[in-house]
Amino acid sequence: MGITTEIGATTLLITETEKFAITNNIEGPRIEKEELILDQGYKIKTFPWYQDSESEIVKEIVGNGGLASDWHFPGATLVPEEIARLRYSLTPEELERYVWLGEKVSLALEKTLSETKPGEKESEVVGRLLLELWADRIDVVTIMAAADERIFNFRHPIPTEKK
Numbered sequence: 001m002g003i004t005t006e007i008g009a010t011t012l013l014i015t016e017t018e019k020f021a022i023t024n025n026i027e028g029p030r031i032e033k034e035e036l037i038l039d040q041g042y043k044i045k046t047f048p049w050y051q052d053s054e055s056e057i058v059k060e061i062v063g064n065g066g067l068a069s070d071w072h073f074p075g076a077t078l079v080p081e082e083i084a085r086l087r088y089s090l091t092p093e094e095l096e097r098y099v100w101l102g103e104k105v106s107l108a109l110e111k112t113l114s115e116t117k118p119g120e121k122e123s124e125v126v127g128r129l130l131l132e133l134w135a136d137r138i139d140v141v142t143i144m145a146a147a148d149e150r151i152f153n154f155r156h157p158i159p160t161e162k163k
Contacts, residue, residue, distance in 0.1 A: 007071055009023055009024070009027045010022065010023040010027055010031055011023070011054055011058075011073075012042070013058055013061060013062075015061065015062065015065075018043060018061075019040075019041050019042045019043070020042060020043050020044075020045050020057075020061060021037050021042040021043070021044045021045070022045045022046075022047075022054055022057050022058065023044070023045075023046055023047075024046060024047055024048065024049040025046045025047065025048055025049055026049045027046075028044050028046040031044070032044055045057050045061075055073075055074045055075075058073070059075075068082075068083075069083075070083035070084065101138065104133070104136050104138060105133065105138065107132075108129060108132035108133050108136075108138075109129065111132060112125060112128050112129040112132055115128070119163050120163065121160075121161050121162065121163050122145045122146065122147050122150075122157075122159040122160050122161070122162050122163075123159045123160065123161055125145060125159075126143055126145050126159040129143070130143070143158075143159065144156055144157050144158060144159070145157065145158075145159040146159075146162075147162050147163065148162070150162060
């Protein structure tokens with residue numbers, strides 16, 4: 001499971017009385033130790049990484065009860081808008097992270113561009129930018145860059161070997 005998908009490596013199941021994090025046995029220890037999911041009141045349910053047991057675990061927990069989801073899940077009513085509304089407001093911690101992210105990205109971009117010289121390939125410049133960002137563990141989902149006429153010819157230019 002990559003970071004660029006809308007579905008993560010862990011499914012959260014919230015019932016009227018309990019919260020569960022359902023994931024494979026590889027991700028389980030990581031989310032326990034790094035995401036501090038137990039501190040947030042979740043119980044972790046794991047399955048072997050080579051099995052697709054998520055549906056069975058959900059069924060064990062909810063039985064014949066109703067199930068709603070923000071993505072296509074077997075037996076669930078799809079309610080993405082209702083669940084999305086729960087994410088509309090940002091917590092103070094999230095706002096703080098956005099400010100931090102904006103500052104870090106701005107500094108990395110300024111540094112990279114100030115060091116860019118004529119004749120460098122788009123991919124070289126982007127590589128340096130990604131190195132700067134990765135130093136602060138900033139994952140980039142999409143990046144676009146273009147030299148010369150490419151910026152005028154393409155709305156979403158992916159970096160190439162063009163100098």
